[in-house]
Amino acid sequence: EAQVTQNPRYLITVTGKKLTVTCSQNMNHEYMSWYRQDPGLGLRQIYYSMNVEVTDKGDVPEGYKVSRKEKRNFPLILESPSPNQTSLYFCASSPTGGTLGAFFGQGTRLTVV
């Protein structure tokens, strides 16, 4: 089954404790991206990757890091989480161009206390 898998689905952590949210896709897509969803703001792009070893900032990159060492994986790293990073996070993938729409993971609900 074609899918984008994120883990964990839920995470509660404390301020400053480094964490990683994993994302993996099995569709051989070149393009992957991270979004955060906040009430009243819709989804906003954090980082994206055009292919292996190629990443770039989206609209709200502050406080986040990503890496793309393999085509299928695109982890999101919060090195020192803060309460304003409490949000719902989505990983998405699409073939180059993305004109058919993106495939989204199940979402990760992160709470930073």
Add this chain to the structure above:
Amino acid sequence: AQTVTQSQPEMSVQEAETVTLSCTYDTSESNYYLFWYKQPPSRQMILVIRQEAYKQQNATENRFSVNFQKAAKSFSLKISDSQLGDTAMYFCAFMKGIGANSKLTFGKGITLSVRP
């Protein structure tokens, strides 16, 4: 920069009736794509329908259709024969047709409730 506006935060419809969700966007691009995504309580983002800006014909997917007015920069979603399973948040999204970043720019979303 592109913007997507969904001005109605909530709507309600009776089961089996028709409802239209509004979306407007602002862009200087001539080549772009528009999407509607559904987010049920499970939080999964599900692609409902897509429209290519260069196509005049409105997209249709079963009970879902769009009214795409390019000059007015309007992209509304019509749901016919509403079902209880249509209860969800719906997001309108824009994507430029060319460029390195296949970024989706989303509206704030609208919560649709289907009443039995």
